Every structure is written in structure tokens, then in C-alpha cells.
Amino acid sequence: MMDNGWPASSRERQVTLLETLDRLLNRGVVVAGDVTLSVADVDLIYLGLRLLMSSVETAREWGVRSGVE
Amino acid sequence: MASEVGWYLYGFLSHGDLAPMTGIDGRSPLSLVAENGIAALSSSVSLTEFGEEALRRNLEDLRWLEDKVRLHESIVESALAKGPLLPMKFGTIFLDPERIRAVIRRNTPILRAALEDLREKEEWGVKGFADPAALRAAVLRTDPALLALSREASAKPPGQAFFLRRKMETSASAKSQEREESFAREALETIRETVVEVTEHPPLLPEARRGERIVFNLACLVRQEGVEAFLAGVEQWNQSHAEEGVRLVASGPWPPYHFVPRLDDDG
Numbered sequence: 001m002m003d004n005g006w007p008a009s010s011r012e013r014q015v016t017l018l019e020t021l022d023r024l025l026n027r028g029v030v031v032a033g034d035v036t037l038s039v040a041d042v043d044l045i046y047l048g049l050r051l052l053m054s055s056v057e058t059a060r061e062w063g064v065r066s067g068v069e
Numbered sequence: 070m071a072s073e074v075g076w077y078l079y080g081f082l083s084h085g086d087l088a089p090m091t092g093i094d095g096r097s098p099l100s101l102v103a104e105n106g107i108a109a110l111s112s113s114v115s116l117t118e119f120g121e122e123a124l125r126r127n128l129e130d131l132r133w134l135e136d137k138v139r140l141h142e143s144i145v146e147s148a149l150a151k152g153p154l155l156p157m158k159f160g161t162i163f164l165d166p167e168r169i170r171a172v173i174r175r176n177t178p179i180l181r182a183a184l185e186d187l188r189e190k191e192e193w194g195v196k197g198f199a200d201p202a203a204l205r206a207a208v209l210r211t212d213p214a215l216l217a218l219s220r221e222a223s224a225k226p227p228g229q230a231f232f233l234r235r236k237m238e239t240s241a242s243a244k245s246q247e248r249e250e251s252f253a254r255e256a257l258e259t260i261r262e263t264v265v266e267v268t269e270h271p272p273l274l275p276e277a278r279r280g281e282r283i284v285f286n287l288a289c290l291v292r293q294e295g296v297e298a299f300l301a302g303v304e305q306w307n308q309s310h311a312e313e314g315v316r317l318v319a320s321g322p323w324p325p326y327h328f329v330p331r332l333d334d335d336g
Binding site: 017019020021024025026027028029030031033034035036037041045048049052 | 080120121124125128129131134135141156157158159160161163168172194320326329331
């Protein structure tokens with residue numbers, strides 16, 4: 001049941017992932033463990049996500065323009 | 070060769086009721102590292118996947134990241150279903166459980182108070198979106214001064230009408246901006262009435278529907294018994310602003326990521 005509650009459409013999935021990531025990466029209890037994410041790590045993740053989001057957006061617009069339902 | 074092992078942390082809790090789930094590696098069972106009546110929910114992970122260098126490398130793989138983030142979240146949510154939990158930031162790994170116990174010892178009163186405070190409360194997100202074109206159209210449709218200008222322009226010869234229309238456009242832009250700001254204030258006031266606490270955060274990535282932009286991003290702490298009233302308030306707000314180019318979107322319930330305490334982090 002790991003996927004319970006996660007929406008099926010690609011865009012909805014991305015938005016939910018984004019909201020989850022926003023919370024998991026920037027909030028929550030911070031403890032200096034032996035391994036923890038640094039600010040640089042988090043920035044890197046956002047860079048990757050921006051690329052992903054813009055490609056999702058491009059694909060969607062392309063679909064709309066070519067008349068795909 | 071047995072790979073070296075670390076302890077991945079999901080959150081702190083005060084109950085010992087564990088769902089029979091596997092951890093973030095999809096193999097190791099969840100376990101509790103307990104001290105002073107507080108437990109850290111954790112599972113063992115291989116350092117070949119979660120060690121410092123391996124983790125950094127894996128973070129660049131968005132598929133890996135998505136998989137792990139969803140697992141972290143679903144583990145936290147299933148533990149939260151049985152009682153209050155303080156969720157950890159993603160990617161906190163200890164090499165020695167004794168160091169986790171030391172963190173709990175150092176922070177016992179803070180952790181205990183926070184867990185008590187969060188009992189029967191949920192985090193909800195509320196985002197405010199504006200569609201600038203629809204907002205502007207609503208302003209042009211309803212603002213008395215702009216309607217008067219428009220009427221005046223229609224009655225004038227083309228030269229004068231041009232300047233009146235230009236004045237109207239400039240004024241419509243300023244008024245749209247004002248209206249967007251007052252909507253945000255108004256929405257916040259409405260939401261405040263049904264929640265325990267609200268905090269505002271910068272929206273991080275573009276995520277609005279086409280033509281819209283995100284105006285604000287709130288995290289709200291809501292009593293479980295008040296969730297229905299909170300959602301009804303959001304819905305009602307949307308209905309009464311349906312023609313005005315603004316809308317609220319609520320999401321949740323989330324673990325209380327925005328309402329966890331700051332710990333004493335020495336050592």
C-alpha cells in the first residue's frame with residue numbers, strides 16, 4: 001500500500017511529489033546525524049526538479065497544441 | 070563482505086505501536102530506538118546506498134529520490150495514524166544508535182512537550198492562486214470608477230476616448246494588484262478563524278495551472294475535530310470568489326513538518 005493516496009496522472013504526481021519534497025527537504029526535525037543533507041545537496045535537488053517540471057510542462061503544452069485530449 | 074550499516078530516522082514519537090512495515094530500503098524492518106519514554110522511529114540502511122558519498126550520488130537520480138521520498142512519507146504517515154509524531158527532515162542517518170539516544174536525552178523535555186502539543190492536530194497546506202487576466206477582467210467589470218471611465222470614453226470622440234481608455238487600463242492594472250493583495254489578506258483572515266496556527270512560506274517552484282500564478286503558500290495546524298470547518302471555510306471562500314480570478318487550494322493532512330521544535334543540536 002505504499003502508493004496509497006498518490007494521484008495517477010503525471011502532472012498531479014509531480015505536484016504532490018513537489019509538495020512532499022518541499023516539506024521533507026526543508027522542514028521537519030533537524031538533527032546533526034552522522035550523515036545529513038547539506039544546503040548544497042538540497043539546492044542540487046531543486047535544480048534537477050526545475051528541469052523535470054519544465055519538461056513536464058513542455059510535454060503538456062505540446063499535447064494541448066497538437067489536439068491530444 | 071557485510072556492508073556497513075547506518076540508522077535512518079523518520080521521526081520521534083511517544084508510543085510503541087509499530088506498523089509492520091519495511092523501511093526506506095524496502096527490506097529492513099522498522100524499529101524503535103527508545104530513551105526516556107520517547108522513541109526514534111528508524112530502520113537500518115546499508116551505507117553503500119545511504120553513506121555520505123553514496124547518498125550524494127543518489128540524490129542526483131530523481132527516480133531514486135522520488136522513490137525514497139515517497140517511502141519516507143508513507144512510513145511517517147502510517148506511524149502518525151497511531152499517535153503524534155515529529156517528522157524528521159529527509160536524509161538523517163546515524164552510524165551508532167547510542168548517538169540517537171543521546172539526542173533524545175538532551176532534548177527529552179522539548180520532544181515531550183511538542184508531542185503533547187501536536188496531539189490530535191494535523192498540518193494542512195493552503196495555496197492561493199491568482200489568474201491575472203481573470204482578476205483584471207473582474208476589476209474592469211465591477212469597479213465603479215473604471216465603469217464610469219468606460220462609459221465616458223464611449224461618449225467621446227476617438228481622440229479623447231483613446232486617452233480615457235489608456236487611463237482606464239493603467240488604473241485597472243493598479244487596482245488588480247491591490248485586489249490581489251487584499252484577497253490574500255482576506256483569505257488569511259478567514260483561514261485564521263479555523264486553525265490553531267498559520268505560517269507563511271515562499272512558494273518554491275512553479276506549480277500553478279497555466280495562466281495562474283501562486284500568490285501565497287501557507288502551512289496550517291488544524292485540530293482534527295476542526296478539519297471539516299476549516300475545509301468548509303476554504304470551499305466557501307472559493308465559491309464567493311468564483312468570478313474573481315482567485316482560488317484557494319488546500320492539501321493534507323500532512324505530518325506536522327512545519328510545526329516541529331528546534332532541537333539542541335550539540336554533539
